[in-house]
């Protein structure tokens with residue numbers, strides 16, 4: 001299965017989710033390839049740091065840009081059970097090509113009005129890609145939401161997002177937690193960091209289960 005973590009907004013947690021999903025998929029015994037389609041190279045650096053730290057399972061990460069992205073991804077899909085694509089935070093060629101070949105696209109959205117506006121553009125991108133890839137299913141993941149129970153940002157965002165008929169909303173919400181920042185720097189997933197942040201680990205495990213329909 002080819003999954004794409006993408007969106008038009010920067011800093012929403014795309015690379016954080018892509019690297020965590022790749023790690024959890026590999027830890028669950030699957031042969032996974034991470035494709036870094038963002039020239040910033042966050043996922044590639046993460047996998048290098050992971051290699052240098054000899055953290056297992058090893059996650060192979062390749063960078064793919066431009067028009068070869070779609071063709072190469074389809075070729076690689078014959079060799080790997082699972083592909084996770086990390087696409088950059090803008091309406092790039094890479095995002096469009098990746099949307100052309102992915103089975104599922106996950107769009108991390110921060111529950112602020114700004115991100116919700118960007119979602120309008122993604123909605124029209126999905127509409128444009130539909131004739132090319134009718135299999136693509138798009139889902140929103142709320143990320144970096146406040147851990148403060150008195151802040152009702154997520155509920156408000158959910159109300160607005162539910163009006164976009166081309167996207168479903170995942171049940172799992174990723175909150176703003178320091179553990180997510182640490183894990184990317186260390187080349188691991190939040191469930192591999194010591195000491196473990198149980199809340200972050202539960203969130204990412206729930207997200208994994210939702211994405212891969214795992215138990």
Ligand SMILES: Nc1ncnc2c1ncn2[C@@H]1O[C@H](COP(=O)(O)OP(=O)(O)OP(=O)(O)O)[C@@H](O)[C@H]1O
Nearest residue numbers: 010011012013014015016089144175176177180181
């Ligand atoms: N849930 C979270 N809680 C706290 N910090 C987070 C969370 N998700 C991401 N971050 C931090 O926010 C920054 C941006 O995250 P990340 O690189 O994953 O976003 P991105 O969407 O890939 O950004 P870009 O658009 O630049 O590629 C990083 O410093 C990361 O550690």
Ligand SMILES: [Mg+2]
Nearest residue numbers: 014015038042
């Ligand atoms: Mg990124």
